[in-house]
Amino acid sequence: MELTIKNNKKIKNTAILLISTALILITIIIHLNYPLIFLQSPSLYSSSYRQNSSVIHAGGDINKTDDHEKCDIFTGEWVRNADAPYYTNTTCWAIHEQNNCIKYGRPDLDFLKWRWKPNGCELPVLNPYRFLDMARGKKMAFVGDSVGRNHVQSMICLLSRVEYPIDVSTTSDDHFRRLSYVNYNFTLAYFWTPFLVRFEERDPDGPAHTGLFNLYLDESDESWASQIDGFDYLVLNAGHWFPRTTVYYENRHIVGCRYCKLPNVTEYPMAYGYRYAFRTAFKAINERKNFSGVTLLRTFAPAHFENGMWNEGGDCPRRRPYRSNEKTLEGDNLDMYVIQSEELKAAQKEGKKEFRLLDTTQAMLLRPDGHPSRYGHWPDQNVTFYNDCVHWCLPGPIDSWADFLAHIIKMEARRTSAERLFQR
Ligand SMILES: *[C@@H]1O[C@H](CO)[C@@H](O)[C@H](O)[C@H]1NC(C)=O
Ligand SMILES: *[C@@H]1O[C@H](CO)[C@@H](O)[C@H](O)[C@H]1NC(C)=O
Ligand SMILES: *[C@@H]1O[C@H](CO)[C@@H](O)[C@H](O)[C@H]1NC(C)=O
Ligand SMILES: *[C@@H]1O[C@H](CO)[C@@H](O)[C@H](O)[C@H]1NC(C)=O
Ligand SMILES: *[C@@H]1O[C@H](CO)[C@@H](O)[C@H](O)[C@H]1NC(C)=O
Ligand SMILES: *[C@@H]1O[C@H](CO)[C@@H](O)[C@H](O)[C@H]1NC(C)=O
Ligand SMILES: *[C@@H]1O[C@H](CO)[C@@H](O)[C@H](O)[C@H]1NC(C)=O
Numbered sequence: 001m002e003l004t005i006k007n008n009k010k011i012k013n014t015a016i017l018l019i020s021t022a023l024i025l026i027t028i029i030i031h032l033n034y035p036l037i038f039l040q041s042p043s044l045y046s047s048s049y050r051q052n053s054s055v056i057h058a059g060g061d062i063n064k065t066d067d068h069e070k071c072d073i074f075t076g077e078w079v080r081n082a083d084a085p086y087y088t089n090t091t092c093w094a095i096h097e098q099n100n101c102i103k104y105g106r107p108d109l110d111f112l113k114w115r116w117k118p119n120g121c122e123l124p125v126l127n128p129y130r131f132l133d134m135a136r137g138k139k140m141a142f143v144g145d146s147v148g149r150n151h152v153q154s155m156i157c158l159l160s161r162v163e164y165p166i167d168v169s170t171t172s173d174d175h176f177r178r179l180s181y182v183n184y185n186f187t188l189a190y191f192w193t194p195f196l197v198r199f200e201e202r203d204p205d206g207p208a209h210t211g212l213f214n215l216y217l218d219e220s221d222e223s224w225a226s227q228i229d230g231f232d233y234l235v236l237n238a239g240h241w242f243p244r245t246t247v248y249y250e251n252r253h254i255v256g257c258r259y260c261k262l263p264n265v266t267e268y269p270m271a272y273g274y275r276y277a278f279r280t281a282f283k284a285i286n287e288r289k290n291f292s293g294v295t296l297l298r299t300f301a302p303a304h305f306e307n308g309m310w311n312e313g314g315d316c317p318r319r320r321p322y323r324s325n326e327k328t329l330e331g332d333n334l335d336m337y338v339i340q341s342e343e344l345k346a347a348q349k350e351g352k353k354e355f356r357l358l359d360t361t362q363a364m365l366l367r368p369d370g371h372p373s374r375y376g377h378w379p380d381q382n383v384t385f386y387n388d389c390v391h392w393c394l395p396g397p398i399d400s401w402a403d404f405l406a407h408i409i410k411m412e413a414r415r416t417s418a419e420r421l422f423q424r
Contacts, residue, residue, distance in 0.1 A: 071121035073407055074359035078321040078366055078397075081115035081125070085395035092157035092394075093164075098376040099150060101393035106375035108319050111393065116363050116400045126402040128162045132184045134409050139187040139293075143224045144237035145194040147301060150391050151235070152177075152190045154398045155405075176223070189231070191224035194241035195273075196281040198222070206245045207261040210311075213246045217255075217276040220284035229290040235358065235405070236281065239300040239336050240390050242274045250276075270332070275339045282347035282355070294354040294412055297344045298401070299361040302333040303390040304368035316389035318368040321397075327365055337361045356412075358404055363397075370397035 089100050102109070116123055142148045156165065156179070165179035165188060175192035198216040206212025228234060247257040248268055256268035285295055305314035329337060341357070348355040364370070372388040392398035 071118055073118040073121065073123050073404065074357075074362055075324075076116055076118035076123075076363070077324050078114040078363075079117040081113055083125070084115060084399070085112045086125075086399065087157040087160060087395055089394075092160050094153045094156040094160070095394045096149070096153055098388060099153070099372060099391055099394045099396075101372050101375040101396070104372075104375040104377060105379075106372075106393065110319065111321075111367075111369045111397070112395055114321060114397065116403060123400075123403050123407060126158050126399075126406050128159045131402070131406050131409075132159060132162055132181060132186060134406070134413055135181075135184060135186040137185045138232040139189070139230060140233040140235065141189040141191060141224075141228065141231045142235045142237075143191045143193060143228075144196070144235075144298070145192070145240055147240060147391060148235070148237050148298070149190055149192065150394070150398055151237075151298065151401055152188065154392075154394055154396075155188065155402055157394060158399060158402050189227075191227065193221040193224045194238065195277055196221060196224075196236070196238045197277045202247060207259055208245050210244060212260060213241075213244060214249060215246050215273055215277070216249045216252070217273060218250050218280055220280050225281075225284040225288070228285070228288060228293070231291065232293045233409070234285070234293060234295045235298050236295055237298040237300070238277060238281075239274070239340075240303065242270050242277075242336075243332070246273060248273055248276075271335050271339055274336060275343060278340055278343035279346070282343060286347060286350050286352040288353075291353065294356060295347075296356045296358040296405070296408060297340060298358040299340055300333065300336045301360050301364040301392075301398075302329075304371060305387075305389045306368075310385060310387065310389070313387075314389065315387040316368050316371045316373050320369055322366040322368065324366060329361065329365055333361070333365065356408055358401070358408060360401055360404065363400065367392075367397040 089095050089103050097103075115125055142152045159165075159181070163181050163183055165181050165186075167177065168180045168187075169176065169178045177190045179188045179190075180186070181188070195213070195215055198219040198221050200214050201211045202214045203212040245257075245259045247260050247262065247265070248255050254262075254265055256266040256272070258268060258270060258273065282295075285291060303310075304316040304318070306316060306318075308314035344355055344357060347353075368389075370392050372391060372393050374387050375393070376385075376388045376391070377383050
């Protein structure tokens, strides 16, 4: 992460590259180190709290076309985009049924017509050719819950204008997929691990008439952690399973639980398990000798249930994005965002591996209109999750995550080429 500026007299023509790389790093470091400053600001989602581009350019000698490198791409607004969507359910076969909202009769299509516009710069919409060029010879794994699968399927659909991957999975288990873009030698993998740590279902009909899970908070889930060697990128997420009824274990002993109703077991807040799980997952990555890739924390994407939770008849009926000043991150969403950001920062401090932030929280908080709601199945289908306000329709606002991802990979490519220059 650290760059030394010893040789820059010699290598004059790399100076500009170095300066811009340093600025990116500073931006990332500031974002990682001070998430709380942004969170505590009452104007977190207002467009005025950040410098605008003319202020950012006060330094002068950096090319304007590169201004996105210094800009916080994760703070902004949804703006109109007449060109979207970039695929449909007939051009892309990878859409999971539960996210195939248009097939299941979603009548309004306005939710497709937006793109993310950071304050003070532009975030280009994914160019699938350029992305695959950058990804040539690389391996990328998505690690986490089904929103991670949602993300992978969005990527597959966006890239399908260039190429479809072939399935090279070594198991028939749908929770673990490995896909190959043969013309680009690019591998895309998906590991389902809803808690990141080892878990098992203790009772399928727990106290809340949902599954009661044992979480082994100090043991990473080896189904992904043992598989990451050789991957260039991990895109990690977790969150939506943590409100469930769970029993927390440490050192194989029960230490507490969440709504487990077991005798003599102390009730712990969800935040306890959530923080511990991230700490364990990041530790597993840091200690994995043969993993030398970059880990991106894809931050929590809030659900949008209104008038009750998922099992209380709650729904997400809104049909427009919020403006940034209409919605503030608060409650559990805020706690989860802060916890994972803090744990990312702590993992980065270890200095063993590379960690980056892929902050989707702020953008997705503003998209109550992007979920399947009741259009993830036929009206007469008997499903437990009737109104889905957690996952995202495909196509839909989750497609913007590819824009963030492409930006980060581009920055990484520049960083590594800058580092190579200075290692000579
Ligand atoms: C951005 O800069 C312009 C030109 O200096 C200024 O007029 C405008 O008020 C600034 N906007 C914000 C939000 O600071
Ligand atoms: C800045 O970008 C423009 C447009 O891409 C290019 O024409 C110009 O040469 C660049 N200037 C510098 C100093 O790199
Ligand atoms: C795609 O959506 C249309 C509705 O626009 C629906 O009639 C069709 O069955 C869907 N096809 C697939 C393959 O999902
Ligand atoms: C494909 O990429 C891997 C690294 O992921 C590399 O080891 C291998 O040599 C590449 N194969 C070809 C044919 O370029
Ligand atoms: C719970 O704790 C009480 C007091 O320490 C003890 O008397 C009781 O046997 C315990 N119950 C169980 C099921 O362990
Ligand atoms: C790491 O890689 C080295 C060299 O390929 C190999 O000898 C070693 O067994 C690997 N370690 C693990 C834990 O896989
Ligand atoms: C829906 O499915 C559940 C479990 O599969 C079953 O217990 C219930 O009776 C079903 N309800 C209807 C209306 O079919």
